[in-house]
Amino acid sequence: MCAATALPSQSAEFPAWYGEVVRRAELAESSPVRGAMVIKPYGYAIWEMLQRELDDRIKATGHENLYFPLLQPASVLAREGALVDGFAPEVALVTEAGGRKLEEPLAVRPTSEALIWSTYGRWIQSYRDLPLLYNQWANVVRWELRPRLFLRTTEFLWQEGHTAHETAAEAVAEALTILHDVYADTVESVLAMPVLRGRKSRGERFPGAEDTYTLEALMRDGKALQAATSHYLGQGFARTYDVRYTGRDGTDAYPYATSWGASTRLVGGVVMTHGDDRGLRLPPRIAPHQVVIVPILREADRAGVLQAAAALADALRAAAVRVRVDDRPEHRPGFKFNEWELKGVPVRVELGARDLAAGVVTVVRRDTGEKSEIPVARAAAAAGELLDDVQASLFEAARDERERRTVRDRSGYVELTEYLSRAAGLVEAPWCGRSECEARVKSDSSATIRCLPIDERPAPPGACICCGRPAVTTAVWAQAY
Ligand SMILES: [Zn+2]
Known part of the structure; x- marks a missing residue:
């Protein structure tokens, strides 16, 4: 941790600022394979919370999770022409394993439409088998020539939903439900990132899609980030992989498909939407620590201050606030303030012997830097209210910034x-x-x-x-x- 030297200026050197924030806030770092990243515990904690929010909404809209393997025969992927054209330069192939050359190369999934639709043929026999509403949490590999941590990595984590429906109207409705009720709701209400909801032009669609719906967010450097996409795939995949079923009228029919995904790139989106010259500013709903308590310790009153800090932490936990007491003896308070600002903790509570004597604590919000003194007895309730306010303020600030630009x-x-x-x-x-x-x-x-x-x-x-x-x-x- 080197919180001592200043970060590069966000406005003057955005890419350098981004890289340093990701590194110093201990979200992720590079690995020996170019473009593949190591996600560190603090970054992974953010991803886990985002994952839970998405997963809850995916299940609440009627979907179940399953899992398909990482490897698929290259020939299965090759059957879908649009996918091949779209993904060929990014696909990694396994040509050797077990000490010998494989008879048929295996593709490391860049996405799973091909393998899943080649399997759905066995699962969909009758209209009674529809709809299939499935999702998987997985890693995918897309060979990346210009990698950037979280934003473009050779391997990334995501969820991919793959559904099958009787009618085109049902499939389109599904793609839009995912866009609005799963993705936009999570990204706006949890990540506090305002998004434009739209469809892609023909030239920007997912390979093989008849319509791609997207969420687009504006980052603080003026560039847009595609936050999540949901595709209406028509009957193309069903025809390619010969998935047919007996319809209500007794004749053969092809189901209509959707697929949809959101990935670890959203963590990069949070950094670039809310971060400032002091580092991250995490929306409380995604912050691993929502409140950090920094006891101001002097030898004489050390025990009393620590006890008061622990009691306040208990009160906060009882109010379902994620709280951390930073009582590391080797660091001074100023160092800790900088570090937690860099890591974007939404609310900091400072607590020393003089405060305790006066019956107050000092509360500092990360988004505005505003400080206030609050009676100790009200501190837990006040922190909860502050967190709600920080969450709302970050969203509003990002929306105002987008409107301004x-x-x-x-x-x-x-x-x-x-x-x-x-x-x-x-x-x-x-x-x-x-x-x-x-x-x-x-x-x-x-x-x-x-x-x-x-x-x-x-x-x-x-x-x-x-x-x-x-x-x-x-x-x-x-x-x-
Ligand atoms: Zn024109």
Whole structure:
């Protein structure tokens, strides 16, 4: 832990700031394999809480967990042309094992649609077998040439849902339920990250999907992060893997599919949405320690202060607050303050002999730095209220920041692409729907269409910002992770 030297400036050196925060807050570090990361206990604790929140919602919407293996015959993956085209450069193959060359290479899953749909054929015989509403928690491998901890790693952790339905309407409804009730609810109410809900343009869809729904969040450097995606896959996978069942009318039918995923990249999203020049600012609902108590210890009154700190910690635990008493004798209070600020603990309580004599504690919130003195008797209740307030304030601050950096006026094409090319934020503007215009904006600014919003009022589209033809939709552009 080296909390002593200052972090790189977030506004001036964002990538360096990000890397240092992830490293010094002990979230993760690199491993001997390029692009694969070691997730450290503090980072993993955040992931575990996020995982639990997602898993509860996945189950509450009627899904069960199962598990498919890491390896699949390369030929199974190869049957789905779109998947192959989309993933071929990123797939790792096992060609040797047990001391000899394998007859058929095995693919390390980049995603599991192929293996799962090649199995669903045995599970779906009749309309009575539908729907299948399954999810798995797993690791996947996608060979990454420009890795960054949490954001793009060669191996990452995620959940992937794979469902099968009788009708297209049911499958679309499923994909949207996941987007809204599982992903958007978790990301906004737990991670305090405001998201745009939308669908991808054809050029940005998942390989093999008929529609990809997405959540897009704005990071503090002006780039967008795709927070989670949910795909309506139509009947493509069922046809490729010959999954047929006897329908209600006695004839053969192909089921409709969805798949959906959210990953450890969200941990990186939390860092880049809320972090500041002092380090992480964790939303309380995802913070491994919501409150840290730092006893100010002097030899004379040491025992009394520690006792008071322990009693306060008990009161907080009884109120279901995750609390840690930092009584490490080898560090001074100032060092501990810096360290817990770096690690983003939402509320710090300072407690010394003088405070105790006065019957108060000092409470400091990480998001604003605001300090207040609170009567000891009210400290546990006050901390709970503060945590709720920090959670709400972080969300509001991030939403205000996104609004401030979203350009909606009808400035000219040159101004808009200039804004996008310096990654200043989002541009929300009318689009004609043609891929030529999408490609032109990309080549002029490196920005892509992040989504076609579905939760906004249907704006009167006007003229395409690129070609001036009548627009068919509103699109949101940004540079992206
Ligand atoms: Zn156009």
